[in-house]
Ligand SMILES: C[S@@+](CC[C@H](N)C(=O)[O-])C[C@H]1O[C@@H](n2cnc3c(N)ncnc32)[C@H](O)[C@@H]1O
């Protein structure tokens with residue numbers, strides 16, 4: 001074998017090794033966004049949702065909310081871009097999750113199953129931040145086939161943009177964080193009085 005043939009072969013196998021490493025990394029990344037405890041199905045609340053595939057005890061770490069860690073400036077830019085894109089489809093889906101004062105997670109990735117979890121005024125799950133990662137935990141025992149939900153904790157300021165269709169008896173009518181319900185109820189009572 002000549003030297004040039006040897007180089008050509010080495011080059012090709014090097015490329016193949018890089019490709020298989022990349023595929024391995026992508027598979028690992030994809031796997032981080034999946035869980036055998038839940039799956040995506042059409043939702044009664046909105047569009048697609050995430051449902052328990054088996055009974056899940058309270059306090060279980062169900063799935064990671066995976067995404068790209070971005071700073072607040074980039075987060076603001078992407079949030080508006082996602083908002084504008086969603087509005088074109090008559091929607092309001094934004095996949096930015098607050099991590100801390102400096103960083104957010106952009107979960108707008110097809111393998112991030114948790115991005116499809118809908119909001120409920122009586123949620124059965126909660127998002128927990130662990131270091132730089134976000135996980136969805138069950139707040140109570142969840143039956144197989146139940147839709148997973150958490151409190152999006154949206155600000156009361158823009159409540160009118162986010163009507164809630166969770167269908168729970170305690171539904172306040174809008175996707176607003178529970179801690180801001182007293183203010184929302186005041187606003188709604190004022191509006192009713194005229
Ligand atoms: C991150 S997406 C959740 C997945 C969404 N169901 C889908 O199919 O893309 C968030 C969007 O889902 C909708 N959504 C989530 N929870 C809702 C609820 N309780 N009532 C009405 N719409 C809801 C809103 O349009 C919200 O902006």
Ligand SMILES: [Zn+2]
Pocket residue numbers: 120121122164165166167168170171172173174
């Ligand atoms: Zn509701």
